[in-house]
Amino acid sequence: xxxxxxxxxxxxxxxxxxxxxxxxxxxxxxxxxxxxxxxxxxxxxxxxxxxxxxxxxxxxxxxxxxxxxxxxxxxxxxxxxxxxxxxxxxxxxxxxxxxxxxxxxxxxxxxxxxxxxxxxxxxxxxxxxxxxxxxxxxxxxxxxxxxxxxxxxxxxxxxxxxxxxxxxxxxxxxxxxxxxxxxxxxxxxxxxxxxxxxxxxxxxxxxxxxxxxxxxxxxxxxxxxxxxxxxxxxxxxxxxxxxxxxxxxxxxxxxxxxxxxxxxxxxxxxxxxxxxxxxxxxxxxxxxxxxxxxxxxxxxxxxxxxxxxxxxxxxxxxxxxxxxxxxxxxxxxxxxxxxxxxxxxxxxxxxxxxxxxxxxxxxxx
Amino acid sequence: xxxxxxxxxxxxxxxxxxxxxxxxxxxxxxxxxxxxxxxxxxxxxxxxxxxxxxxxxxxxxxxxxxxxxxxxxxxxxxxxxxxxxxxxxxxxxxxxxxxxxxxxxxxxxxxxxxxxxxxxxxxxxxxxxxxxxxxxxxxxxxxxxxxxxxxxxxxxxxxxxxxxxxxxxxxxxxxxxxxxxxxxxxxxxxxxxxxxxxxxxxxxxxxxxxxxxxxxxxxxxxxxxxxxxxxxxxxxxxxxxxxxxxxxxxxxxxxxxxxxxxxxxxxxxxxxxxxxxxxxxxxxxxxxxxxxxxxxxxxxxxx
Numbered sequence: 001x002x003x004x005x006x007x008x009x010x011x012x013x014x015x016x017x018x019x020x021x022x023x024x025x026x027x028x029x030x031x032x033x034x035x036x037x038x039x040x041x042x043x044x045x046x047x048x049x050x051x052x053x054x055x056x057x058x059x060x061x062x063x064x065x066x067x068x069x070x071x072x073x074x075x076x077x078x079x080x081x082x083x084x085x086x087x088x089x090x091x092x093x094x095x096x097x098x099x100x101x102x103x104x105x106x107x108x109x110x111x112x113x114x115x116x117x118x119x120x121x122x123x124x125x126x127x128x129x130x131x132x133x134x135x136x137x138x139x140x141x142x143x144x145x146x147x148x149x150x151x152x153x154x155x156x157x158x159x160x161x162x163x164x165x166x167x168x169x170x171x172x173x174x175x176x177x178x179x180x181x182x183x184x185x186x187x188x189x190x191x192x193x194x195x196x197x198x199x200x201x202x203x204x205x206x207x208x209x210x211x212x213x214x215x216x217x218x219x220x221x222x223x224x225x226x227x228x229x230x231x232x233x234x235x236x237x238x239x240x241x242x243x244x245x246x247x248x249x250x251x252x253x254x255x256x257x258x259x260x261x262x263x264x265x266x267x268x269x270x271x272x273x274x275x276x277x278x279x280x281x282x283x284x285x286x287x288x289x290x291x292x293x294x295x296x297x298x299x300x301x302x303x304x305x306x307x308x309x310x311x312x313x314x315x316x317x318x319x320x321x322x323x324x325x326x327x328x329x330x331x332x333x334x335x336x337x338x339x340x341x342x343x344x345x346x347x348x349x350x351x352x353x354x355x356x357x358x359x360x361x362x363x364x365x
Numbered sequence: 366x367x368x369x370x371x372x373x374x375x376x377x378x379x380x381x382x383x384x385x386x387x388x389x390x391x392x393x394x395x396x397x398x399x400x401x402x403x404x405x406x407x408x409x410x411x412x413x414x415x416x417x418x419x420x421x422x423x424x425x426x427x428x429x430x431x432x433x434x435x436x437x438x439x440x441x442x443x444x445x446x447x448x449x450x451x452x453x454x455x456x457x458x459x460x461x462x463x464x465x466x467x468x469x470x471x472x473x474x475x476x477x478x479x480x481x482x483x484x485x486x487x488x489x490x491x492x493x494x495x496x497x498x499x500x501x502x503x504x505x506x507x508x509x510x511x512x513x514x515x516x517x518x519x520x521x522x523x524x525x526x527x528x529x530x531x532x533x534x535x536x537x538x539x540x541x542x543x544x545x546x547x548x549x550x551x552x553x554x555x556x557x558x559x560x561x562x563x564x565x566x567x568x569x570x571x572x573x574x575x576x577x578x579x580x581x582x583x584x585x586x587x588x589x590x591x592x593x594x595x596x597x598x599x600x601x602x603x604x605x606x607x608x609x610x611x612x613x614x615x616x617x618x619x620x621x622x623x624x625x626x627x628x629x630x631x632x633x634x635x636x637x638x639x640x641x642x643x644x645x646x647x648x649x650x651x652x653x654x655x656x657x658x659x660x661x662x663x664x665x666x667x668x
Binding site for chain 1: 479562564565567568569570571572573574575576578579582583586587
């Protein structure tokens with residue numbers, strides 16, 4: 001068996017817009033999804049994530065490029081012959097059939113005998129924790145239950161790859177969090193490759209082994225959640241995943257991995273970077289709010305003066321908005337670790353903001 | 366007294382629907398009652414009924430056994446009229462079948478277009494309604510005539526050497542009726558297909574169903590209400606049609622409609638015409654009731 005469950009090789013998908021223009025929904029995307037992996041396609045709406053999924057499912061054909069499933073080229077294989085199954089965004093359960101008829105549909109198409117079918121249906125219902133629901137109609141089920149039925153209907157076919165198109169989008173927040181963990185453990189249990197489309201970065205970080213961040217049809221970065229979060233490849237990824245402060249600056253000098261950057265209007269800072277910059281190069285320093293310390297100087301780190309503009313208490317954390325003398329503004333997140341709440345400073349206070357050399361990420365685009 | 370009216374829901378309801386009820390009684394039920402009366406009396410010599418009325422069940426007896434007619438010859442066929450009923454039903458079934466077979470793909474095609482095209486195409490389907498049915502039937506007749514458009518065209522291309530006999534036979538009647546009633550089939554089926562969620566077909570394909578199985582298992586059952594509505598809307602008027610069989614059949618094709626028409630016209634037998642009309646109505650009514658009993662609420666809404 002091939003090493004990769006799914007490969008997209010330089011896939012281009014163009015649509016003709018109603019105005020007669022050409023839109024590249026997926027623009028020369030190459031990615032390899034490993035066998036047994038929980039892989040997420042993450043991006044805002046219109047980034048090409050759903051189109052990519054639909055091409056893997058066979059509902060759309062690439063304009064150019066190849067899609068391989070376990071090493072087999074798929075361009076001549078129609079959707080109904082592909083070894084994949086999909087959980088649709090709106091579930092797409094057949095409303096005129098019972099839960100049992102919905103779930104056994106795939107087996108029926110494969111010609112599995114009736115007795116075997118009903119055995120596997122009850123197993124599948126067991127798996128999604130809805131035993132005994134065979135005779136219900138989709139309309140009689142809640143959104144969360146329909147979601148599980150859709151999952152059972154897909155998984156009963158033991159697909160090589162399961163495609164999920166924002167399956168939790170229609171559920172409320174609490175149920176969503178529950179289903180995230182459940183899906184993740186289900187995936188470990190069945191060992192099937194999951195390709196999961198979502199626009200929710202938290203969801204992607206929670207569930208995925210690896211994530212592809214997409215924007216405007218391009219896969220900007222593919223990596224493990226911690227890689228994407230800690231070492232975003234560019235400004236878009238840094239901005240889309242979690243909260244980030246962006247500070248404009250110019251490279252002054254570079255000494256090995258240590259770069260000195262003059263922040264516009266603020267002063268010099270030192271950051272570590274594996275990349276090589278030219279002196280005078282315009283850069284953006286991205287630093288996460290939780291990696292900043294307020295009024296606790298770090299020796300051998302960056303310590304900058306600023307003034308507190310606003311303070312927001314959100315329970316677990318307190319967020320401080322701090323503006324530097326030069327006009328650039330930062331958000332600082334302090335965890336409320338002490339028993340009993342003690343605010344570190346008030347609006348108008350002069351404060352020091354500190355961070356290590358390694359915590360910021362220096363980006364050029 | 367006033368309190369009684371206020372409290373009595375049934376009375377309130379009755380007073381609200383009474384204008385409509387009166388309308389129905391006057392313009393629908395009264396004529397029917399007159400027809401029912403005429404069907405049970407003897408005919409007048411020059412049309413109309415014999416006065417003073419002489420009551421009889423002969424008009425119904427004659428329908429089920431043509432030999433009981435006073436004009437029956439020695440070689441009479443007792444099933445003459447029942448045969449016409451059967452023949453009409455057969456034509457109506459064939460026409461309904463073709464209207465659905467032709468109408469379903471058309472409705473599907475229209476539903477798949479962009480909204481602006483969809484509306485334009487639906488207008489094209491409806492436009493024939495604005496033209497007189499008689500005129501359209503004559504127009505079709507001139508297309509199928511031996512010197513007509515189709516024959517001249519085929520002869521011009523040397524596909525045929527002699528004009529085909531396309532008129533004055535059952536084929537012509539079928540073509541005329543299919544042409545006339547196709548919109549009645551397209552409209553309810555379009556309403557059903559347009560509401561159909563096409564992502565369900567993707568779901569079926571995803572689960573391994575080839576296109577035709579996906580159609581039979583998912584799309585057809587879900588659009589069946591529209592198909593059944595089309596069936597009723599075409600079959601009921603076609604089984605009693607008389608203009609089309611008269612013109613396209615050239616008087617050679619007898620259907621219930623033409624038979625009734627003749628009783629009120631040249632045969633001057635109003636009572637017999639009335640009895641045929643009532644029996645036809647009863648049969649259609651039984652059919653429609655049976656259909657409503659068996660179908661779900663969704664089917665009724667599709668009508």
